[in-house]
Amino acid sequence: MPKFLSPVRGIRPIAAVAAIAAVVSVGGLHARPVDAVTQPTVSAAQQPEKSATQRAAESGQRVEVEDERTETAKTYANPDGSMTLEQSASPVRKRRDGRWVELDPAMSKSGDKIRPAATAIDMEFSAGGDHELVSFTDSGERLSLSWPEPLPAPVIDGAKLVYPSVYPDVDLQINVTKETFAQVLVVRTRAAAASPELQQIEMGLEAPGMTVRRTSTGGVEAVGDSGEVVFNAPRPTMWDSSGARLAQPETADRTAEPLEGDTVAPMAVEVSSSSLVIQPDQALVKDPQTKYPLHIDPPFSGPRIARAMINEHYPATPTWNWGGDEGVGYQAFEPWSRKRLFFGFSTAKIANSQIISANFIAFETWSASCIPKVVEVWKTARPTENTTWNSGSGSTVWQQKLAQATVAYGRDGCEPGGFPVPFNVKSAVAAGAAANSASIYLGLRAADESDQNAWKRFRYDVVLTVNYNFAPVLHNRHIADPEAPCTTSMTGQPYIGAVRPKLTVAVTDSDSNSLQAQFEIRRAIDEGPSFTGTTASKAGGVSSEFDFTPTTDLWNKTTYVWRVRATDGSAYTPWSTDCYFFLDTTRPPSPTITAVTAGPYTVGSPITIRFGTSTSDVVAFKYTVNVDAVPSASIPRSPGTATFTSTHFGPQVVRAWAVDQAGNTSFAPTSLKLVAADRPATGHWRMDEGAGTSTADVSANSRTMYLGPTVSWGDGDQGVWALPVPDKALFIPGLQTEGGTTATTATDLVDSTENFSVAVRVRPDIKSNEQVVVSEDRPGNSGFTLGSTSMTWTGKNTPNDPTDDDPTNRKIVWAFTLATSSGVFRLETIPLSYNAAAVAETERWVDLVATYNKGTKTATLYVNGSWRAAQVTGTVVDGAGPLRTGLGIEGGAVTNFYRGYLDDLIIYDGSVSDALIRSYTDGDS
Incomplete structure (x- = not known):
């Protein structure tokens, strides 16, 4: 069957x-x-x-x-x-319970089923009685065949089952192998072959989730939901016993396959969703030359290669x-x-x-x-x-x-x-x-x-x-020192200046064997190699890098060729293609330097310079400002210009070196000295009038600042001892919810998206909330603010009262903010002591300087000369309103009122030197 x-x-x-x-x-x-x-x-x-x-x-x-x-x-x-x-061409083991077991087709009874010990697919057979003859499962798919009548109990003989006399003179035999099983009806007599039961053999079929259908060649296949064929079988056949055993071993089993000389005939098969019908060939049954027993074997065979x-x-x-x-x-x-x-x-x-x-x-x-x-x-x-x-x-x-x-x-x-x-x-x-x-x-x-x-x-x-x-595989051939690519022709070959260059290759090996690389270097005019070298072994698998450096110097002004191959101890890769380079160790002459930007120069202003050379193989220049050592970065020969910004006043020494295509740097630099002065203020309010409703801008821009009605006058940091004119200051009486202010009528004095600096002296009165001393108006949030975040103290809120418990213990956190596209950026100091009860007037004042550097996106806040800096996050946006003192804008509301004195407000449209900041904090306005 x-x-x-x-x-x-x-x-x-x-x-x-x-x-x-x-x-x-x-x-x-x-x-x-x-x-x-x-x-x-x-x-x-x-x-x-x-x-x-x-x-x-x-x-x-x-x-x-x-x-x-x-x-x-x-x-x-x-x-x-x-x-x-x-x-093996067929399965010899299977995975069971997490381990491999060798296949064994020997069968034994377990309950009402008979199962082999271990086969490539799971299968079980009837132990007699029930109609399901066999079911088998592979990769989760199950198919079963049923016999039309109850089965007799089978005889188990190792890997063979015989169901005797399923019909008169007809046995049903099953042969199990490591990979599959075969079922065949052994018809012993001509009369049995002519019985009604063998005119058409119908078996029940179940294949959940699959469609079983005929193939174009007369076979059968079971197709899953995805359209993939899960099981298949060729056209069924039947054969007699007329062949001679002389053409095969005596042990050949005719019930498994026809012997040589047996008469073989194909059979027709029909299939539906629930049955399989086989039509035995009646011509073979009725042929008087047919020798019995006859074997009827429908189509289905095991999972074979x-x-x-x-x-x-x-x-x-x-x-x-x-x-x-x-x-x-x-x-x-x-x-x-x-x-x-x-x-x-x-x-x-x-x-x-x-x-x-x-x-x-x-x-x-x-x-x-x-x-x-x-x-x-x-x-x-x-x-x-x-x-x-x-x-x-x-x-x-x-x-x-x-x-x-x-x-x-x-x-x-x-x-x-x-x-x-x-x-x-x-x-x-x-x-x-x-x-x-x-x-x-x-x-x-x-x-x-x-x-x-x-x-x-x-x-x-x-x-x-x-x-x-698997032979090793070469990757990423190049010269590692000095850095240069592998160029496979003299055209475009790299020029290098090292007489003992380090050659490098990466090697992978899928077998994870130990690897070595073999290098060769020769002059382009030579036949054989000038240098050879085999590296030490390294573990294979993932990419391993191998280096080779010649043991003696190579010749100057010479084209060299190098190649590499690798071995895993069993096989060599082919030699790589040749890589070319030209060795040139001659240093180029020093370059010329000229200033493109005309003087005079000021701190924070960009200065453009140009480098020049008459040597044809110079490809780049290197330069420094106020530094002696040769830098690593370079600029290309064309256009050969560079721009720098002076960071301090006084001499700016530019040094430059020429670099040729081999990477050689000129022995000595060329120098150019420029002098930068500090930037002039773009706004400066000394606040020394002592009376009136405005204070003058003493810078060249002459933009007056006007006082609000509650702003009054007081002594400045130098007090009445300043000569010839006593130093004065403004007092702004800010409270928690209201306060005074001063402001310019001119707008956008500070472009906060560019470099700028703000300086001011303050003597805060006691007030614990956030306070803004200087700001520039902008809808939503001030473009920038300079002031304090918090103020704490011990004792009473009367700094000049002798009965105050500790009038010197004042702690203030100073802050500099910038409006950005992603919100308000805030730079704060740690809490700093403030001596509000100092005897000397100057010691009651705090010098604040804030700067923003667009190029480095850095904000810096100086308090009495000490500083803190931070990288600005987000994109800085400009405040286009007037410059003012005494309050800021936050969340669309006027807030953070300042209470205290202020003096000597200065703004710059760029960076200022450290010397100018020191001068300011020393009391020089």
């Missing part, structure tokens, strides 16, 4: 089994049989912290890469750095995914046959690798004669389930003979039981790997297909053994 629908699986990955030492016959040499050699292996569990490659190198034995084990394959790291992939057999006796009939063993060559028993076999293997895993050896191994089970005869292995085109003798025996399919073996195994007197035969197929596997091929197809055929003594039979579980190595 039916073999189950085969789970659809692609061509299995290439395998490399333990090497079988043999002399493979090429050109007619006889292959002498020897025992298979099992190579010693170190278990990964012995040294789990080390890679398989490391353990193999240290132990001298191959080590399995356990993470790459599959149901058909094992991968080993070899001591010499190569890899071996061992893969893609393989095909073609038979000239049935030139239009395909045989796909056959099992057991099959014939090769010509046998003369009627009906005669002339057969060839196809096998397919995936080579994706070894694509682009270097193939050290590759053997195709087929187990010969039978030979027509003990006289050794030649059997050949060919590289073939891909077989399909429709390949026949007519379509698959020509030269376009059988493309290249690869190897041959002169052997005779399987009969008494010539290795009874059979023996594995290796064939050297390295040339085809290596060509496929070099071409990045995903698969390779091999075929077996007799050298003389008319010699019946050359008839042989081979098992389906062939293997392909491949010993391979």
Whole structure:
């Protein structure tokens, strides 16, 4: 009865089994049989912290890469750095409960089911009685077949089940293998074959989530929801017992496959969502030449590797995914046959690798004669389930003979039981790997297909053994010191100035072998290398960098060529393409320097300078301002200009060096001295009038500041002792919710998006909330503010009262803010002591200076000469309103009123020197 629908699986990955030492016959040499050699292996569990490659190198034995084990394959790291992939054509193990178990088809009863010990797919069979004969599961998909009547209890014989007399003189037999099962009706008499039950055999079918349908070739397939074929099977067949056993081993089981000479007939199959119907061939049943028992075998076969057999006796009939063993060559028993076999293997895993050896191994089970005869292995085109003798025996399919073996195994007197035969197929596997091929197809055929003594039979579980190595891969060749690229021609070659350049390459190796790099350097005019060097070994895998430096100086004014290759101990990469460079250690002359920006110069003003040279190979210049050392950064020869901003008043010494295309820097710099004066104030209010409703701007801009009605006059930081005119100041009587102010009528005195500075002296009265001394109006929030965030003290709020507990303990946090596109940026000091009860008037005053540098986006706040700086976040936005004192704008409201004295307010439209800040904090306004 039916073999189950085969789970659809692609061509299995290439395998490399333990090497079988043999002399493979090429050109007619006889292959002498020897025992298979099992190579010693170190278990990964012995040294789990080390890679398989490391353990193999240290132990001298191959080590399995356990993470790459599959149901058909094992991968080993070899001591010499190569890899071996061992893969069977059919499953030999499976994953169960987190560990691998070897497949074992022996069956045993468990409850009302019978199950094999371990098979490639999970399957269970009826123990008798119920109608479900078999169910099988693969990758979560389940399919079951039911018998139309209750079943008798089966006889269990190892991997075989026999349900006796399901009909008179008809047994139902199931043969289980490691990968699949086969079911066949054994019809012992002609009368039984003519019974009504065998005119049409209908079985129940369940395939949840799948659609079962006929194929165009008369087979059956089960398709999942995604449209992918999950299980499939070729067209069903039936055969009699007319063949002679002389063409195959005595142990050949006719219930599993027809023997040579058996009459074979295809059968029709129909399928629905719930049933499978097979129509036995009545011509074979009724033919008087038919010899019983008759075997009726519906289509379904197990999950086998893609393989095909073609038979000239049935030139239009395909045989796909056959099992057991099959014939090769010509046998003369009627009906005669002339057969060839196809096998397919995936080579994706070894694509682009270097193939050290590759053997195709087929187990010969039978030979027509003990006289050794030649059997050949060919590289073939891909077989399909429709390949026949007519379509698959020509030269376009059988493309290249690869190897041959002169052997005779399987009969008494010539290795009874059979023996594995290796064939050297390295040339085809290596060509496929070099071409990045995903698969390779091999075929077996007799050298003389008319010699019946050359008839042989081979098992389906062939293997392909491949010993391979992934050569290292070179990346990122360049000169590391001095930095220069790899240029593969003299045109555009880099010029370097180091007589012992450091050459560098990065190397990766997918096998994680230990790596070395070999370098060569030669003059372009020479044939052989001037210098060679092999680096120390490094662990492979991820990218490893290797360097090489010549041991003696190279010649000046000379073009050199270098190249590199790498090895993993087993194979070398090809030499890289040549890299060129020109060595030039001659320093260029010093450049000229001229000022593009005309003087006079002021602190904070940009100054542009130009460098020049008459030397043609100069490509850049380096320069510093007030620094002696050669900088690392450079500017290109064209346009050869640079702009800097003076940070202090006085001499500005510019030094410049020329740099040639080899990176050589002129020995001595050229110098140019410029003098920068401090910037003039753009607004300066001394506040010394002592009376009136305004205070004059003594800068060249003459923008008067007007006093609010509550603002009054008082003594300045120098007090009445200042001569010849007493120093005066303004007093602004701010409270928590209201206060006075002063303001200019002119607007946008400070462009806060550019460099600017603000200075003011303050003597705060006691008031604990946030206070703004100076600001520029802007809707929403002031463009900038200068003032305090908080003020704390001990004792009473009467700084001049002798009964105050501690009038000197005042702590103020000073603040400088800028309006930005993302909100208000705030720079604050730590709490600073303020002596409000100082005897000397000048000691009661605080000198505040705030600056903003657009180029560095830095805000700096000076308090009595001490400073704090911070990087400004967000984009600074300008306040376009008038400059004012005494309050600020926050959240659209006027707030943060100041209470206290202020004096000497100055603004600059750029940075000011440290000397000017020191002068201001020393009391000089």
